[in-house]
Amino acid sequence: MKTLIVGAGLAGLVCARELQAAGDEVSLIDKGRGYGGRLSSRRREGLSFDHGAPELHLRPEDLAETDVLAEWRPEGGPARLVATPRQNELLKHLGAGLAVEHGARALAVAGRPGEWWVRTDQGERGPAERVVVAVPAPQAVPLLAQAAPQLSERVAQASYAPCWTLLYAPAADAEVPAWERHEPDSGPLSLVIAEQSKPGRGPEPRYVAHATTEWARAHLEDSADEVQAALLAALAEVWGGALPEPRYAAAHRWRYARVAQPLGEPCLNVPER
Numbered sequence: 001m002k003t004l005i006v007g008a009g010l011a012g013l014v015c016a017r018e019l020q021a022a023g024d025e026v027s028l029i030d031k032g033r034g035y036g037g038r039l040s041s042r043r044r045e046g047l048s049f050d051h052g053a054p055e056l057h058l059r060p061e062d063l064a065e066t067d068v069l070a071e072w073r074p075e076g077g078p079a080r081l082v083a084t085p086r087q088n089e090l091l092k093h094l095g096a097g098l099a100v101e102h103g104a105r106a107l108a109v110a111g112r113p114g115e116w117w118v119r120t121d122q123g124e125r126g127p128a129e130r131v132v133v134a135v136p137a138p139q140a141v142p143l144l145a146q147a148a149p150q151l152s153e154r155v156a157q158a159s160y161a162p163c164w165t166l167l168y169a170p171a172a173d174a175e176v177p178a179w180e181r182h183e184p185d186s187g188p189l190s191l192v193i194a195e196q197s198k199p200g201r202g203p204e205p206r207y208v209a210h211a212t213t214e215w216a217r218a219h220l221e222d223s224a225d226e227v228q229a230a231l232l233a234a235l236a237e238v239w240g241g242a243l244p245e246p247r248y249a250a251a252h253r254w255r256y257a258r259v260a261q262p263l264g265e266p267c268l269n270v271p272e273r
């Protein structure tokens with residue numbers, strides 16, 4: 001069966017591999033310029049930051065790609081699973097051998113059973129006998145509104161929690177705290193990770209801090225500069241003193257970071273009509 005998948009994040013890629021292994025002719029489109037989605041990593045000043053999901057809640061046996069997965073044992077805490085040398089490396093491995101088109105934003109699914117098309121900002125893609133939409137639910141709603149209105153309404157019932165993440169690197173010779181993974185119990189931050197403590201990242205000190213959902217909701221429409229200043233101040237509290245002058249700092253908004261209200265089903269299916 002010819003299958004077109006919208007979204008080449010972890011969900012879309014795992015789905016593509018399963019369908020390809022079952023004999024489907026699969027292609028994927030993704031609006032991003034490269035692999036990442038919510039498992040994105042950013043490289044700046046020669047440093048990499050995992051500014052999306054910081055850890056993987058998978059068992060290594062869930063995926064065959066164990067050579068890109070490694071255990072991270074932050075000081076004083078349980079072992080966690082990460083991809084090396086960056087989180088988005090997992091997606092690159094999953095995408096190898098698949099037909100993935102990056103830089104194409106889907107605008108709408110159209111067509112009829114047996115002959116589906118996806119309208120994108122790069123032109124139409126298809127026809128396909130099956131379309132899989134593997135993007136955060138609020139972004140799936142407009143894509144499905146015309147071709148599958150009932151499905152679109154159902155998908156609209158899921159809600160997401162936003163997150164602001166702060167990326168911060170002090171000078172290479174700055175004094176840094178001893179902790180490697182810290183969960184503040186009050187204030188705007190819920191999690192701070194010393195990226196250099198993860199396997200395969202290199203020793204240069206750099207941090208990714210996550211705002212709490214409540215803080216992110218309250219500051220969702222603030223500018224990135226305002227958020228960066230506020231979260232640097234919050235990080236200084238956690239640090240226990242003035243932060244060393246940043247070599248690099250940025251704030252990134254995730255409007256749909258995590259599912260807050262799930263639909264209770266891993267996947268919705270519209271049978272052939």
Ligand SMILES: Cc1cc2nc3c(=O)[nH]c(=O)nc-3n(C[C@H](O)[C@H](O)[C@H](O)COP(=O)(O)OP(=O)(O)OC[C@H]3O[C@@H](n4cnc5c(N)ncnc54)[C@H](O)[C@@H]3O)c2cc1C
Pocket residue numbers: 006007008009010011012029030031032036037038039051052053054055057104105106107134135136139163165210254256257258
């Ligand atoms: C800050 C942060 C922290 C997180 N923490 C955790 C955690 O602790 N535990 C956990 O289990 N999960 C966490 N997550 C969520 C986790 O990252 C995702 O569940 C996981 O990466 C799977 O994502 P996905 O494939 O469903 O969606 P995504 O990774 O969002 O992939 C969707 C893809 O679709 C593409 N796309 C979207 N719209 C379109 C369109 N119109 N046309 C074409 N392409 C489109 C996007 O570019 C993207 O690549 C976190 C996420 C963030 C951002």
